[in-house]
Amino acid sequence: MKIIIVTIFFILMTICIYMIATKLYNKFRLPILNPALITTIAVIIILQLFHISYDTYMFGGQWIHELLGPSVVALAYPLYKHISLIMKHFKIIISCIMIGIIVNIISVSAFLFLAGFSKEITLSAIPKSITNAVAIEVANQIGGIPSLTVVFVMMAGFTGIIIGPYLFKWFNIKSDLARGMSFGNASHGIGTAKALEYGKATGSISTTGMILSAIFSSFLIPLMFILLF
Amino acid sequence: MYWIQSVFTGLTGLLANLSIVYLTGEIHMKKAMKILIQVAVIIIICKLGEAIQAWSQIPIPGSIIGLLILFILLIAKVIPEKWIMDGSNFLLSIMTLLFVPATVGIMNYFHIFQGKGWLLILFMILSTVLVMLSSGFVAEKWGKKSVEQEDHFTA
The missing domain is CATH 1.10.287 (Helix Hairpins)
Structure with a gap:
């Protein structure tokens, strides 16, 4: 009985905080007020304040977590809607995504290896440019720590939207295709929200880049893992 | 047995989310029912992907296999777009909520x-x-x- 009450309480608590955070974000439209970020911080503060362990929280949390897989499956719908766009720019989109994935894997592994971080941390960091839901699953697959992966994923997202616009200016990246690909491949969902500010075309390209790079990464990263370790 | 249990878990979680959205007056009852049914279809496809993954032992997340299955079904017109449209859009709109529980786990890794x-x-x-x-x-x-x-x- 006690477990049922705890479960329902944590589900409701998470959803309520999330709805308040969404209202807040819609009002001020500041990227730092990202609803997921605010909700996570609020939940952690509450748990720390009342000395509740993560395992206790997950009695409720797992019910929300359970829908993460289906939400990944739901990405098939926007991908299907973009099929004509993908076919039109097929070669360039695929090459951009492949280069993005390879640069991501090599740069993360090289930096973290040279700095002497543990294998576990490195494996958690490699999926950082994939959209969150898929990154969690890939981290699980290769033996990283999913919670840590999400933090790296968020760092990649915020780096993209804060530094991205300067990069476009300094390196003269002007076309919709290039900007969309940059945001989608490097900064996934958070980047795609920013890409939409550059226009619908950039947003569409970014969505495509995000979904396709997630699919290809989820093939390539475990494959690379098998070959290297 | 595992199947029924996991589909049930997913649907109950969804019900909790939907009821909150419904109570705050953002979605009407009829639309909520439609979303519920469509999401059930998506959950079943996801579980199918996970089952294929467990059976074949390929190192790709089961949900990605599910994504590819749904994508192929849409392209082949086996599933009409309108069967999953509202459900997909709903899941994608609350996607950021769905990874909050996983993110909270960072408290053990500060x-x-x-x-x-x-x-x-x-x-x-x-x-x-x-x-x-x-x-x-x-x-x-x-x-x-x-x-x-x-x-x-x-x-």
Whole structure:
């Protein structure tokens, strides 16, 4: 009985905080007020304040977590809607995504290896440019720590939207295709929200880049893992 | 048995989410029912993907296999778009909520960011910049300069 009450309480608590955070974000439209970020911080503060362990929280949390897989499956719908766009720019989109994935894997592994971080941390960091839901699953697959992966994923997202616009200016990246690909491949969902500010075309390209790079990464990263370790 | 149990878990979680959205007056009852049924279809496809993954032992997340199955079914017109449209859009709109529980787990790993852990932040920023520039350069150099209007769609 006690477990049922705890479960329902944590589900409701998470959803309520999330709805308040969404209202807040819609009002001020500041990227730092990202609803997921605010909700996570609020939940952690509450748990720390009342000395509740993560395992206790997950009695409720797992019910929300359970829908993460289906939400990944739901990405098939926007991908299907973009099929004509993908076919039109097929070669360039695929090459951009492949280069993005390879640069991501090599740069993360090289930096973290040279700095002497543990294998576990490195494996958690490699999926950082994939959209969150898929990154969690890939981290699980290769033996990283999913919670840590999400933090790296968020760092990649915020780096993209804060530094991205300067990069476009300094390196003269002007076309919709290039900007969309940059945001989608490097900064996934958070980047795609920013890409939409550059226009619908950039947003569409970014969505495509995000979904396709997630699919290809989820093939390539475990494959690379098998070959290297 | 495992199947029924996991589909049930997913649906109950969804019900909790939906009821909150419903209570705050953002979705009507009829629409909520429609979303519930469509999401059930998506959950079943997801479980199918996970079952294939468990059976074949290929190192790809089961949900990605599910994504590919749904994508192929849509292209082959086996499943009409309108069967999953509202359900997909709903799931995608609450996607950021769905990974909150996983993210909260970071509270057990704060120590990783102490000491030389700050370097991780620097490396993530550097690597993201490299990915952005490499993808951007390739598209800028060899891609078409503009994307035509009729292609536009945003979820």
